């Protein structure tokens with residue numbers, strides 16, 4: 441088979457790394473490659489959904505897998521399906537589960553799935569008035585896609601007004617902030633399930649715990665994720681069962697509402713004293729979760745995806761390694777704010793054999809590997825214990841260097 445993978449971060453490198461191990465695959469193309477991906481896939485420079493469609497048609501691509509959310513929300517799957525091409529992911533309508541917070545809240549409430557109480561607003565004055573209907577802290581969310589920056593937790597009314605000003609008056613999210621959701625603040629700890637969804641089943645992958653804050657001890661700004669471990673030691677068996685039950689209910693509701701699709705559903709939960717509540721959905725693989733989940737998957741990923749697309753997937757199709765997997769993300773100094781790129785990366789040739797380095801933001805120029813993003817490399821290993829995985833990863837990171845390199849030293853410390 442010929443496979444096309446859209447997206448060029450660490451998540452897509454992990455996908456391509458796993459796809460390359462499939463006996464079903466002859467050739468992989470990547471839009472648009474990076475310093476690591478280019479060693480196992482051919483990079484193709486396509487800049488919009490129509491170019492991607494043309495490429496897939498002209499090159500007899502058998503299956504397209506989409507990493508990031510934007511092409512899904514823009515209707516890439518609809519375009520492929522109209523042209524009878526195989527693609528893994530939701531169409532534009534179902535992608536609203538990620539693309540619109542209001543759409544998701546309405547879906548959850550309509551189907552009696554536990555979630556925080558909310559109201560939505562389309563103008564500044566009614567949102568301002570609405571603030572009085574909530575206790576503090578409260579949560580303000582821009583409706584649309586904001587690259588993980590669209591959520592404000594406000595401890596008092598002053599902070600809430602500042603957030604409303606940013607969204608409605610300064611328009612920092614442009615049109616994505618034309619609508620907002622205000623919701624009650626939920627106390628608890630977060631957990632997520634990444635699931636394969638088909639039109640008749642939902643199958644959770646092994647759980648992972650990601651590290652979102654830039655600073656050690658979980659302080660400072662939110663990032664895309666700077667570390668991850670799998671399995672998630674914080675998730676006990678009962679909670680896992682509860683999450684699986686909610687996931688089943690979500691799948692049934694998607695089916696009932698003609699929103700079912702063949703792809704990935706990432707369910708973000710807050711585990712509260714009253715039980716688990718859904719915070720949000722994503723309709724694609726998580727990053728960096730993918731970097732620790734796929735190394736633990738023994739089964740052939742392409743086979744698993746094809747079964748999901750044929751509505752034949754079940755839990756028995758997934759075999760897992762017992763080991764722990766840990767990844768620490770090496771970042772450019774300054775990330776998630778301003779950072780510099782084009783710094784030479786050295787030391788990757790000195791790493792232990794069984795270390796896996798997924799490239800998030802790198803490029804190869806005249807044989808020299810350079811940084812090319814805020815997140816640069818995900819240094820990953822499997823080991824029998826979390827402690828051992830931590831030790832191996834940090835020993836190996838000490839051999840890597842680039843100007844301004846920053847990473848959290850507490851990934852895997854619970």
Ligand SMILES: Nc1ncnc2c1ncn2[C@@H]1O[C@H](COP(=O)(O)OP(=O)(O)O)[C@@H](O)[C@H]1O
Nearest residue numbers: 556579588589590591623624625626708719720
């Ligand atoms: N109702 C809520 N109560 C408490 N924290 C919340 C709530 N909603 C969101 N959060 C926090 O904000 C983060 C981002 O919110 P989320 O809905 O996942 O949006 P996105 O990932 O699109 O930025 C969550 O991971 C969680 O930490």
Ligand SMILES: [Mg+2]
Nearest residue numbers: 588708719720
């Ligand atoms: Mg989120």
